[in-house]
Amino acid sequence: MMKLLSANFFSMLHTKRLWLGAVFMAGFAGIEIWSRHRLVSQGFADANLDESILSFAPLIFVLLPIICGLFINTDYHDGTIRNKLTVGRSRSSVYIANLLIVWLVEIFYAAIHFVVVLVGGIGLTFNNLADTLLRGGLLLLTIAALAAIATFIATLITGRYALVLCALIAIGMMFGSQMMNSMLESPDMTPDYRDVTMTIDEDGNTRYEYYDSEGNKYADPDDIPMVPNPGYVHEPLRTIMRKYNDVSPGGQLWEIVQRGHVEWDIEKQERVELVTPVWQLVLYSVLLIVGFTLLGLGIFKRKDLK
């Protein structure tokens, strides 16, 4: 295993895309800390690093599966996986060594981000260092789960489209989960009006005027009749979507970054802020890693290679 890991490390260091990704991460971190300084100087943000240090997550979330797909697929494309298997390296060790190297890249990219933010953020402090460290660790774990999924895909699909699939899955998970969160926020009832106009009076106050389907203006917004919201997600889909967002790396990403999620409480008839317990997030990520790795190992052992 260590021999394969060493070989993977060597070949990863030789790929331009690793360093391109590193430059990208450093550039992004630089822009992030520069905008933080700017916002602080303009009084729009607190002088702390908590959010800046965690801003690596969405970028690595997309970048890592691409790097993972490229790295593993190159072994198939150049045929170099044959050099490993022909000389007696087991398929399990090839699979695990690939996964480990992708995790190392994840840590490397995160470290680049941390260093740039910390160096660029001299003068700024942490508001809650313990909480930031915890959330940083959770983000690394959920991205590690995504890497396990990407390794599964890239190892089992030998064509170049595996790379595209890895990227699409990461992007799909990220935006899909955010879309689901947004749907779960929607109230069950919605005001029934056809048009709304916005006017600003002489004092600079904004006024909204609502009209019904016949063009009549509602004198008081409270008079607008409520109708069932077609965008409201009913049970059991509601529970499934919530559970999916708790389990999937994309859902976990937003859960950790936004410190929880907002849902429409049908009983209270208001939006409530909820937080999925940390132990659940950890458990789901670990289960994803173990599940996809075991499944990948099982299929890869029987896979015919060319």
Added chain:
Amino acid sequence: MEYVLQTSALGKTYRSFKALDNFNISVPKGAIYGIVGKNGAGKTTLLRLICGLQMPTYGTYSLYGINDGSPDIVKARRRMGAVVETPSIYLDMTASDNLKQQCRVLGLPDYSCIEELLDLVGLSGTGKKKAKNFSLGMRQRLGIAVALCGEPDFLVLDEPVNGLDPQGIVEIRELILKLNRERDITVLISSHILEEMHKLATHYGFIDGGCMIREISAEELEATCRKCIRADVSDTQATALVLDEMQLEYKILDNKQVDIYDAVNMSKLISALSEKGCEVFSVQNHDESLESYFLSLVGTGKGGECR
């Protein structure tokens, strides 16, 4: 005889297509074993199976006497190197880095073998040139060098001269012969270029439709394909007596045909046979090439019978 590779009724099917069917092969230690077959005969499938890239659907094989089901098969594989289909090299790396990479995979303690291997395959002058800028021949030689990392004593080469120019073909041939003679490496080569195989192989396996049609040594093949005069006669016993008296080398093929390998005065032979009451119906030069021998085995597309 000690065998490096033996298979027993090995089979591989892809859905309903039988790529290998009850395939048996025995590769003796120290041989250059040529697997000869048409495109799609199952040569590459066999090599993929023994290299561990694919699993047999049925049957077994053994490397150095270790069965493929045994956990020790990985140890046996460490004694082999292979170039299956295209050379397995990192295109973004130099020749030297490719060899370093394979040294790491093998867990070799140092890179001392690299210079020697580059010299051996004639790539010592490539410096920082990346493999993607190599010619096909150079890539092939680099692939062989990678396969030679770890000093294997069994080398598997799949169509090593495919697509090479004449000079490249000669270089690869000389390299293979050198490895076999100087390093005592057993080589298993697949090819459909018969003439090239003829210059290399010490043993042949003729394969068609996923079956082994015939295994034959180079000496046996030489004898079979030897130039001779084939005579159709009425009495082979009388012919044998006459040929013995004339001290000529011959072989009785059946009760009507005789192959005579030495130069012969036909007038004297016919009159001698006539004296013994033997008629000569026809006499013709017989010169079977490897190509015609192969075609006689596998037919012209219908496939041969499995051994």
